[in-house]
Structure formats: C-alpha cells, structure tokens
Amino acid sequence: MLCSRALAAVAAGISLITVAEHMSSVAGTAHCGLRGPQGSGSPNGRRLQRLVGVSGCGPNRVNDLLLLRPESDEESCSGTKDRGSNRHVVFFHGDIQNFKxxxxxxxxxxQWLSWSLEQVALVLGQRFPNRNIWVVKASHMYLNKFSCYQNFVESNMFGAPEHTAYNADGGAFHQLRSLLTNAMERAKLPSAGGADGLPPGFSLTLVGFSKGCVVLNQLVYELLGARADPNMAAFVRRISDVFWLDGGHPGGSRTWVTDREALRELAASGMSVHAHVTPYEVRDPMRAWVGREYGVFIQTLEELGACPSRKLHFQDEPPSIQNHFRVILEF
Incomplete structure (x- = not known):
C-alpha cells in the first residue's frame, strides 16, 4: 500500500536511480524481436502481450492482463521447445502501478516507471523462467493511485477490503479461474483437456505485492468452501505456491490473515506459503498492527505445521518506498 506519506515522498522526488539501473540490467535487449500484432520484444526473446477486457465470472467483472510467455513457448531462438507451458504465475500489483x-x-x-506492470512482468520472467507470467491489472485505480480489486473482494474506493467466506456463485476463486481460463483461450494456450477440466501439467503460483495481497487474503478466507466444492477443488489443488510480498492496504486491520480456522485450511491445503516483508510495512510505528498481524500469521501457520518460508528484507536500512518496491526484485 502507498499511504499518504508514501505519496508525499513521491511528490518530493525520491530517486529510484539505483533500482532503475538494476531493472535495466534485468530488462536487457530482446533477441527474437516482435512476435505478433499484440506482442512486443522482451528479454531473452520472451513475448509480452496485453489482453484487454478479459471476462471473469460475470459480465461486468473484467480485468486487463499482461502475459509474458516463456522464451520457448512456441520455439525459442535456439530452436528448443518449452516443456513448462502449462505452468503459470499470476501477479497482483500494488498502488500506483499501472501500464507504463x-x-x-x-x-x-x-517517477516510478521502473515498477510499471510491463517492467514487473519482465522481472518475474527472470524469477520464474519457463512459465507463463500473468500480471492482473486492478479493475479500478481511484485517483490513478489506489488499486481496487473489487472483482475479487468487496472493497471501498481506496481498495480496503471486506473479506467474506466462499461463494459458490462468485468470489475470488471463481473470478481467478474464469479470468485465467478466458485469458488462456484468448492467448491460444491450453485451457482444458484433463479429466478435471484443466490442461495436463497445469500448475499455478500466486504472487501478491502490497495492495495486491488483499486478493491472496480473500482466497485464504474462501479456502474452506472452495476445497469442499467439487467444482472448485481440483483447481485449488493445482495452486502450488503463494507469495505474499510486503502486504498492505488502507484499512485499519486485517492486513494479514490471522483467523486461525482460515489459516488451518491454508496449512492443510498443501500450498507452499512464502512471506517476504520490509520495514516499510512491518515496522511502521503509525501502523503497528501490520507487524503484529504478520507475526500472528507466521506463528499460527507454524503451529499448524505449514512451515512457511519468510524473510525480512533490508532490515538494517531505514524504511523506504524504494525498498518496499525492491522486494519484487529480491524475493
């Protein structure tokens, strides 16, 4: 979350020179050039494609997405074929991030163009090679700053969520599955075929950054119902890893999931849980509940046998927006 002090710092002109240089080295130069009318050149020949107005689980629940295909999605520069085209990473961004x-x-x-959705897709492509990278744009950006994931979780105009239990007719799991299925069909990727309606070898990794973590939290609150729903359970089982990256939102609580029963479902699901944070969120004295809730989240999962991986990045540096964003590079 970019709160008022963060936005003030942006206006004051905090420099991202170091981060921009790092990201420029990640971006590199395309080797295979453009591929198709909607694609653009990207590092190592990977194809970046924008999909506009993809439908989710309802006619009014649409999102724009970016897709970064693996280098060898069709055939790489070296002529080798990709073996991981049914492995997918879905990323939910934070405040102020948008198309460049x-x-x-x-x-x-x-001043934060180094963290545009396109640039983040390229960074994730380095972090997760041989996978399809999906960046889901929030359905609304209030004042062009505050990301609102209303299509996944009830939210106010600033994107503060109101979490609810599983809804067999809607909710975050239904939106995620429908959105991804429709996007894969539009991108001409395998979207069905197995006995459970999913393509063979399909696996899913979810990554939320800052405000985007509200979607991950909503999925956790829905897990009990989703795992019990025979029409959703197979999809849930294909989620292998979930990454929380410095979660935050403008609400006064529930930045991290602390409900023991919800976390019991997460621990029992078999998903690998990863939590990467910075002092910007978990050591802010003005929002002390964020750090407390993070501690409860980790401790409860450990008590329930989930063994979450966790890391506090930049702990010896002053809290800063630069390092808040840099967790995307470092996780």
Whole structure:
C-alpha cells in the first residue's frame, strides 16, 4: 500500500536511480524481436502481450492482463521447445502501478516507471523462467493511485477490503479461474483437456505485492468452501505456491490473515506459503498492527505445521518506498 506519506515522498522526488539501473540490467535487449500484432520484444526473446477486457465470472467483472510467455513457448531462438507451458504465475500489483503509458501521464506515478506492470512482468520472467507470467491489472485505480480489486473482494474506493467466506456463485476463486481460463483461450494456450477440466501439467503460483495481497487474503478466507466444492477443488489443488510480498492496504486491520480456522485450511491445503516483508510495512510505528498481524500469521501457520518460508528484507536500512518496491526484485 502507498499511504499518504508514501505519496508525499513521491511528490518530493525520491530517486529510484539505483533500482532503475538494476531493472535495466534485468530488462536487457530482446533477441527474437516482435512476435505478433499484440506482442512486443522482451528479454531473452520472451513475448509480452496485453489482453484487454478479459471476462471473469460475470459480465461486468473484467480485468486487463499482461502475459509474458516463456522464451520457448512456441520455439525459442535456439530452436528448443518449452516443456513448462502449462505452468503459470499470476501477479497482483500494488498502488500506483499501472501500464507504463498510464503511469507516464501521472506526475506522482511517472517517477516510478521502473515498477510499471510491463517492467514487473519482465522481472518475474527472470524469477520464474519457463512459465507463463500473468500480471492482473486492478479493475479500478481511484485517483490513478489506489488499486481496487473489487472483482475479487468487496472493497471501498481506496481498495480496503471486506473479506467474506466462499461463494459458490462468485468470489475470488471463481473470478481467478474464469479470468485465467478466458485469458488462456484468448492467448491460444491450453485451457482444458484433463479429466478435471484443466490442461495436463497445469500448475499455478500466486504472487501478491502490497495492495495486491488483499486478493491472496480473500482466497485464504474462501479456502474452506472452495476445497469442499467439487467444482472448485481440483483447481485449488493445482495452486502450488503463494507469495505474499510486503502486504498492505488502507484499512485499519486485517492486513494479514490471522483467523486461525482460515489459516488451518491454508496449512492443510498443501500450498507452499512464502512471506517476504520490509520495514516499510512491518515496522511502521503509525501502523503497528501490520507487524503484529504478520507475526500472528507466521506463528499460527507454524503451529499448524505449514512451515512457511519468510524473510525480512533490508532490515538494517531505514524504511523506504524504494525498498518496499525492491522486494519484487529480491524475493
């Protein structure tokens, strides 16, 4: 979450030179060039494609997505075929992050172009090679700053969530599955075929950053019902890993899931849980509940036998927005 002090710091002109240089080295130069009318050149020949207005589980629940295909999705520069095309990573971004041309038009956002959705997709492509990378754009950006994931979880205009239990007719799991299925069909990727309606070898990794973690939290609250629903259980089982990256939102509580029964379902699901945080979120004295809730989240999962992996990044450095974003590079 980019709270008021963060936005003020943006306006004051905090530099991202070091981070931008790092990301430029990650971005590199495309080797295979453009591939198709909607694609663009990207590092190591990977194809970046924007999908606009993809339908979810209802006619009014649409999201834009970016897809970064593996280098060898069709055939790489070296002529080898990809063996991991049914492995997918889905990323939910934080406040102020948007498509690069949108960020360039906003004075408060233009200084953070190094963290545009396109750039983040390229970083994730380095972190997860041989996988399809999906970046889900929030359905609404209030004041061009505050990401709102209303299509996944009930939220106010600033994106603060109101978490609810599983809904067999909607909710985050239904939105995620429908959105991904429709996007895969549009991108001409395998979206069905197995006995459970999923393509053979399909696996899913979920990554939430900052405000985007509200989607992961909503999925946790829905797990009990989703795992019991025969129409959803197979999809849930294909989620292998879930990464929380410095979660935050403008609400006064429930930044991290602390409900023991919800976490019991997460521990029993078999998903690998990863939590990467920075002092910007968990050591902010003005929002002390964030650090406390993070501690409860980790401790409860450990008590329930989940063995979450965790790391406090940049712990010897002052809290900063730069390091808040840099966790995307370091996790």
């Amino acid at each position: 041309e949108e960020m360039a038009l906003q004075p408060e956002a233009s």
